[in-house]
Amino acid sequence: MSWLTKTLTSSIGKKVLMALTGLFLCTFLVVHLSGNFQLFKNDGGYAFNTYAVFMTTFPVIKVISYGNYFFILFHAFWGLYITYKNKQARPVGYAVTKNQSSPYSRNMAILGTILLVYIVVHMSDFWYKFHYEHLPYVQYTEQLNTGQITHAAMDEGYTQDVKKLETFNEAAGTRIVVVKDLYKVVSYAFQNIGLVLFYVLAMFALAFHLVHGFQSAFQSLGLRHSKYTPLIKGISVWVFGILIPIGYAAMPLYFYFFK
Amino acid sequence: MSNENMTIHLKVWKQKNTGSKGHLEDYTVNNVSPDMSFLEMFDVLNEELIHENKEPIAFDHDCREGICGMCSMYINGRPHGPLEGVTTCQLHMRSFKDGDTIVVEPWRAAAFPVIKDLVVDRTAFDRIIASGGYVSINTGNAQDANNLPIGKERADLAFAAAACIGCGACVAACKNASAMLFVSAKVSQLALLPQGEPERQSRALSMVAQMDAEGFGSCTNTGACSAECPKEISLDNIARLNREFLGASLSKPE
Numbered sequence: 001m002s003w004l005t006k007t008l009t010s011s012i013g014k015k016v017l018m019a020l021t022g023l024f025l026c027t028f029l030v031v032h033l034s035g036n037f038q039l040f041k042n043d044g045g046y047a048f049n050t051y052a053v054f055m056t057t058f059p060v061i062k063v064i065s066y067g068n069y070f071f072i073l074f075h076a077f078w079g080l081y082i083t084y085k086n087k088q089a090r091p092v093g094y095a096v097t098k099n100q101s102s103p104y105s106r107n108m109a110i111l112g113t114i115l116l117v118y119i120v121v122h123m124s125d126f127w128y129k130f131h132y133e134h135l136p137y138v139q140y141t142e143q144l145n146t147g148q149i150t151h152a153a154m155d156e157g158y159t160q161d162v163k164k165l166e167t168f169n170e171a172a173g174t175r176i177v178v179v180k181d182l183y184k185v186v187s188y189a190f191q192n193i194g195l196v197l198f199y200v201l202a203m204f205a206l207a208f209h210l211v212h213g214f215q216s217a218f219q220s221l222g223l224r225h226s227k228y229t230p231l232i233k234g235i236s237v238w239v240f241g242i243l244i245p246i247g248y249a250a251m252p253l254y255f256y257f258f259k
Numbered sequence: 260m261s262n263e264n265m266t267i268h269l270k271v272w273k274q275k276n277t278g279s280k281g282h283l284e285d286y287t288v289n290n291v292s293p294d295m296s297f298l299e300m301f302d303v304l305n306e307e308l309i310h311e312n313k314e315p316i317a318f319d320h321d322c323r324e325g326i327c328g329m330c331s332m333y334i335n336g337r338p339h340g341p342l343e344g345v346t347t348c349q350l351h352m353r354s355f356k357d358g359d360t361i362v363v364e365p366w367r368a369a370a371f372p373v374i375k376d377l378v379v380d381r382t383a384f385d386r387i388i389a390s391g392g393y394v395s396i397n398t399g400n401a402q403d404a405n406n407l408p409i410g411k412e413r414a415d416l417a418f419a420a421a422a423c424i425g426c427g428a429c430v431a432a433c434k435n436a437s438a439m440l441f442v443s444a445k446v447s448q449l450a451l452l453p454q455g456e457p458e459r460q461s462r463a464l465s466m467v468a469q470m471d472a473e474g475f476g477s478c479t480n481t482g483a484c485s486a487e488c489p490k491e492i493s494l495d496n497i498a499r500l501n502r503e504f505l506g507a508s509l510s511k512p513e
Contacts, residue, residue, distance in 0.1 A: 007508040010467055011437070011477040012501055082477055086435035089369050089476030095270075095283055096362045098336030099434075101481035106434050108479065216480040222502030224495055 012220075014082050019217035021075040026214055026240060028068050033247045040254065044151035045183025046140045052130065052182045053164040076116045083109040104208035105216070111209040118202035125189055130182050134159065138181035144173045154178065190255035199252040203245040210240035265291045265357035267300065271316055272364045277372045277380075283362065286316075293353035297340065298323060298330060300352055317376040323348040325489065328424030331431070332377055333364040338428035338487045346426060346489040366427050368436035370473040383473040384425050384441060390469035391462035392445040394454050407453050420447035422490040429484035429492070435476025440484035442470050443500035444492045450503055460507035467504050 007013045035055065038047040055061050104111060129135060137154035165178040190196055215236035218224065223232075267288045274281030288304045295303070298320050305315035321329040330347040334340035340350040355361065363377065371379040409417075423444035430438050446463055449455030455462070478497060485494045 003508065003513075007505075010504070011439075011471050011475070012467060012504045013508075015477055016501075016505065086437075086476035086479070089436040089474055090367050090434075091369050092367055094333060094336065094364055094367055095272075096336040096364070099483060100337070100432065100486035101434070101483035105479060105481040212480075219480045219494070219498055220478070220501060222498045222500075222505060224498035 014078070015220040018075065018079055018082065019220035021071045021078070022213050022217045024071050025068075025075060026210065026217075029210075029240075029244055033244055036251060037247070039183070039186060039251055043149060044140070045138065045181060045187075046149050046151065046177075048183045048186075049138065049140075049179045049181060050164065050177065053179055056130070057163055072116075072119060076112060079109060079112050102212065105212040108209060108212060111205045114202060114205040115209060118198070118205070121198065125195070126182065126185065129185055130180060135180040135182065136184060137178055138184065140177045140179075142175040142177070144175055153181070153184075186251075187255050187259050190252045190259070193256065196252040196256045200249045203249040206248070207241045207245040210244070211236055214240045262293060263357065264289075265293065265352065265355070265359075267291045267352070267355060268358070268360040269304070270360065270362045271377070272373075273316070273376055274365075274373050276375060281373065281376075283364075291352050293351065295352045296323070296348055297332070297334070297350040297352065298348050317374075317378045319378050320348060325349045326424060328426035331366050331379060331381075331427055333366060333431055335362055338366070338431040339426075339489050343486075344489055344491050346424075349489075366431035368427075368430050368475065370436065370438070370475050371427060371430060379427075381425075381427050383475070384427065384438070386473065387438070387442060387466055387469045388425075388445060391458065391465035392449070394449060395458065396454065409452060413451050416495075417448050417451040420444045420451065420492065420496050423448075423488075423492050424490060426489060428487050428489060430475065432483040432487035433476065433478075434481060434483065435479055437478050437484070438470050438473070438475040439478040439497050439500065440488060440492055440494075442466050443496035446503055447496045447499050450499065459503065460511040463500065463503035463507045464511065467500075 008017060035051055036048075038051055039045075041047045055065070099106065136156065137158050137160065138151055139154055140149050140151045142149045160178060163179065167176045168174070169176060190199075213236075215229075215233045218229070218232050269286040269288065270283045271286060272281050273284045286304055288300055288307075291300050291303070298318070301316060301318055308315045319329045319331050321327040323330075325346045325348060328346070330339075332339070332347045334347065334350070339345060339347045341354055342350055365371075365373050365377045366379045366381075368379075370383040371381055374380050421444070423441060425441060425445075427441070429440035430436050433439075446466055449462060450459050480494070480497075482494060485492060
């Protein structure tokens with residue numbers, strides 16, 4: 001075995017891989033949330049729909065997103081593998097246990113499995129539809145002198161070869177953009193109370209997974225010191241345990257109650 | 260707290276030998292003084308069992324003053340019982356009430372097979388120590404005091420790590436039966452001091468390799484080990500072990 005495989009398959013190395021992929025996924029969550037905040041803009045989905053095109057066409061982002069898919073799968077299955085190995089370390093359990101650790105830190109694999117199911121549902125709801133299904137198109141008309149944007153749905157059978165068709169009408173002084181209306185798909189999906197509840201509950205799983213996971217990643221990497229560990233733990237609770245899950249949960253709730 | 264003697268009901272793990280299947284057996288101990296230690300209560304029970312021509316309960320013990328690390332009972336779901344920072348021998352019956360039922364189990368880990376009843380084989384720890392938990396320097400005569408200057412903070416950290424008595428409560432408490440707290444304390448006490456410096460990298464690598472070979476689990480950073488440790492070994496040591504191991508993996512000359 002080379003020194004690298006030996007290191008990465010040791011009990012510490014296994015956790016280092018979990019920590020590194022986990023922290024990558026944490027940064028993804030921040031980027032994904034900030035991008036998706038455009039759903040709250042009251043512009044008929046212009047900002048969100050053009051952002052969706054940018055995220056699926058810009059080469060750098062495409063490379064990162066393939067990395068992201070890989071890291072999600074790696075983190076999930078490597079985590080399940082470690083959990084399986086850890087279970088083998090105690091073949092006979094206790095009759096009585098009074099745990100002195102937090103329930104979420106002991107159940108990261110269960111929380112993670114809920115999140116994996118959530119990711120599959122989430123991607124088939126939007127990512128799969130955006131890439132592989134026929135979506136309605138929407139046309140945005142921007143008045144170049146005022147910057148005002150109006151939108152109109154295209155005919156049902158309309159389709160185009162490019163993801164974003166941009167034309168200028170110089171006589172009328174307008175810029176016309178035609179894109180897939182993912183915003184409408186999102187808005188429609190979140191009229192289903194079952195899906196809204198599933199999304200919100202999944203965010204609870206996310207919150208508990210990250211309250212432990214974010215700070216635990218630093219510990220696995222050996223980054224622990226009274227100088228900065230309190231800050232890491234604070235970020236773990238307030239940013240990853242509270243703000244980010246609330247931000248995500250706000251989206252289905254917003255569409256269900258206000259759209 | 261009462262000075263009256265108590266009646267205690269016990270459910271104790273009985274297992275004939277490593278290969279056999281064990282079970283919880285019920286016992287009742289009368290006239291238990293609140294001033295007895297938990298082990299003394301077991302002594303009283305075993306005396307009675309011997310008088311009744313029954314088999315006494317096998318359990319580990321030695322110094323009975325909290326420094327040898329032999330006593331190893333998992334009491335009501337917690338290694339070394341309900342108190343913080345004490346071993347089973349330092350736990351007294353005044354921590355329980357008259358009529359209580361107490362469940363006593365052995366440490367549970369693949370790497371700690373049960374020898375009999377509450378006695379487990381902890382030689383896995385010895386093998387980890389033998390793989391690198393020492394300083395192989397010919398020390399010669401005793402040196403003059405203060406020959407090797409060591410800062411107070413460092414000395415304190417090394418001392419706190421060296422307080423580990425190797426009882427295995429960390430393994431017993433951990434949901435993964437991980438030995439990380441033990442190994443991290445043993446690596447830390449030497450890594451922090453100049454005497455440990457020459458073998459610092461090989462020590463971290465060998466001890467982790469031996470820990471894995473023994474079948475202990477990985478660390479999930481739940482903190483249960485440190486919470487249950489009778490010597491209150493800090494999780495800082497686990498972070499240090501991670502650093503020592505990763506640093507050695509990346510930089511040790513071949």
